[in-house]
Amino acid sequence: MxxxxxxxxxxxxxxxxxxxxxxxxxxxxxxxxxxxxxxxxxxxxxxxxxxxxxxxxxxxxQAPEAGDVHLSGYGKEWIAHRKLQPRTRENYEDLFRLHIEPILGQLALGAIKPQTIRSWRGKLLAGGTTEPQAVKAYSLLRAILNTAVREDEILKQNPCRIPGYDRYHTPERPIATVAQVLALAERMPPRYVSLITVAAFSGLRWGELAALRRCDVDLAAGTVRVPRKLAALKSGLEFGPPKSAAGIRVVALPAVARKSLGEHLGRFTGKGEEALVFTGDKDMPLRTGNFRRAVKWSKALADAGMPAGFHFHDLRHTGNNLAAASGASTRELMHRMGHASMRAALIYQHATSDRDREIAESMDRRITKGAKAGKGKKRR
Incomplete structure (x- = not known):
C-alpha cells in the first residue's frame, strides 16, 4: 500500500x-x-x-500535455470541428496544408515559441509566399493556438503575439465614377448589363448577386432581399446563408438600378419565383471565370476608360463609397453592406474631396449669412 x-x-x-x-x-x-x-x-x-x-x-x-499534442493533428481537428462557412473551411484547409503544416506541423504545441513563429514567417516569405498569404496563415495559426490557450488549456500563452504580423499594407482599391459604371454596363453583353448596374448601386457581393431569385426582388418597392449566397467550392457550387446574420438584409435600389433590373427580369430571368435572376448564357448559375471570359472583362474595362486592375468586387466598393458620400450613417452603411461590425463601414466614412468641397461651400453660406446678420445688428 x-x-x-x-x-x-x-x-x-x-x-x-x-x-x-x-x-x-x-x-x-x-x-x-x-x-x-x-x-x-x-x-x-x-x-x-x-x-x-x-x-x-x-x-x-506550461501543461505537460502540450508536449504530447502536435500541431498537425490539432490544427486539422480545429478546422474540421469549427463552425465555418464551407468556403472559409476550404480556405483554412489550404492555408494550413500549404503554409503551416509543412514547417510547423511536426512540432509539439509546447515547443512553438515566438522565435519559432518569426523563423516560420521568414521561411514563408523567403520561399515566395506573398505577404497577404503569410498574414492570413499567421492569423489562422493564432486562432488555432488561442483555442489551445483559452479552451483546452494546453498552453499558458499564445506564441503568436508578435506586433505587425497580423496586418499588411494594401493599396486602396479603385473607385469608379457613376459615368464609368454606366459606360462599363453599356459594354456588357445584354444579359450582363443589369448585373453591373445592380452590383455597383446595391453594394451586394458577387455570391449574393449570383444567388438572387425572382422572389427576392420587389420592383414596386425598389428593393432586393438577400437571404442566401452562392459559393464556388472544390466540390461544385453550393447555396448557403450569407457570411453572417447581418448579411440577411433588404437593400433599396436607386432608380437606375431598379429600371435596369426590371428590364433584365423581363428578358433573361425564368418565370418561376425560384428562378435565378442572373445566370450565364446557358441559364446556368454564374461563375466568376466564365463571366470574365463571356464579357471580355479586360477589354470592357479599357473601352470604358477604367484601370486594368479594376475587379468586379470593386463595384461593391464603389457603391459603398457612393452611399457614404450621399450621407449614409455608419449604422446605415453596416446594414447596406451586410456587416455586423463597424470596422468595415468606417472605411467608407472618410471624407472624399468632392464631399469635402460641398461641406466647405455649405460653411461659406453659413459664414456669409452669419456675417450679414452681425452687420445688421450693428446698424441698429
Whole structure:
C-alpha cells in the first residue's frame, strides 16, 4: 500500500509499494498532475517539484500535455470541428496544408515559441509566399493556438503575439465614377448589363448577386432581399446563408438600378419565383471565370476608360463609397453592406474631396449669412 508523505508547501510526495516515490502538484490552472516518472529517492522527487514550482513562479510553466499534442493533428481537428462557412473551411484547409503544416506541423504545441513563429514567417516569405498569404496563415495559426490557450488549456500563452504580423499594407482599391459604371454596363453583353448596374448601386457581393431569385426582388418597392449566397467550392457550387446574420438584409435600389433590373427580369430571368435572376448564357448559375471570359472583362474595362486592375468586387466598393458620400450613417452603411461590425463601414466614412468641397461651400453660406446678420445688428 502506498504511504502518503508529509505535507509540503508545494506539491506532495508519496512512497509507492514498489519503494519508489511519486510526485504530484496542482498547476496554475487548478488541475492536479502527477510526474510522468517515479523517483528512486524522496529527495529526487522533491527536487523535481522545486523545478516545477520555479517554472510557475517565473511564468514559464506550461501543461505537460502540450508536449504530447502536435500541431498537425490539432490544427486539422480545429478546422474540421469549427463552425465555418464551407468556403472559409476550404480556405483554412489550404492555408494550413500549404503554409503551416509543412514547417510547423511536426512540432509539439509546447515547443512553438515566438522565435519559432518569426523563423516560420521568414521561411514563408523567403520561399515566395506573398505577404497577404503569410498574414492570413499567421492569423489562422493564432486562432488555432488561442483555442489551445483559452479552451483546452494546453498552453499558458499564445506564441503568436508578435506586433505587425497580423496586418499588411494594401493599396486602396479603385473607385469608379457613376459615368464609368454606366459606360462599363453599356459594354456588357445584354444579359450582363443589369448585373453591373445592380452590383455597383446595391453594394451586394458577387455570391449574393449570383444567388438572387425572382422572389427576392420587389420592383414596386425598389428593393432586393438577400437571404442566401452562392459559393464556388472544390466540390461544385453550393447555396448557403450569407457570411453572417447581418448579411440577411433588404437593400433599396436607386432608380437606375431598379429600371435596369426590371428590364433584365423581363428578358433573361425564368418565370418561376425560384428562378435565378442572373445566370450565364446557358441559364446556368454564374461563375466568376466564365463571366470574365463571356464579357471580355479586360477589354470592357479599357473601352470604358477604367484601370486594368479594376475587379468586379470593386463595384461593391464603389457603391459603398457612393452611399457614404450621399450621407449614409455608419449604422446605415453596416446594414447596406451586410456587416455586423463597424470596422468595415468606417472605411467608407472618410471624407472624399468632392464631399469635402460641398461641406466647405455649405460653411461659406453659413459664414456669409452669419456675417450679414452681425452687420445688421450693428446698424441698429
Amino acid at each position: 502506498a504511504n502518503q508523505k508529509g505535507h509540503r508547501r508545494f506539491g506532495n510526495i508519496r512512497k509507492l509499494p514498489s519503494g519508489r516515490f511519486q510526485a504530484r502538484y496542482q498547476g496554475p490552472d487548478g488541475i492536479t498532475r502527477t510526474a510522468k516518472n517515479t523517483f528512486e529517492t524522496e529527495r529526487l522527487a522533491a527536487q523535481w517539484l522545486t523545478l516545477v514550482e520555479s517554472e510557475i513562479i517565473r511564468g514559464e510553466w
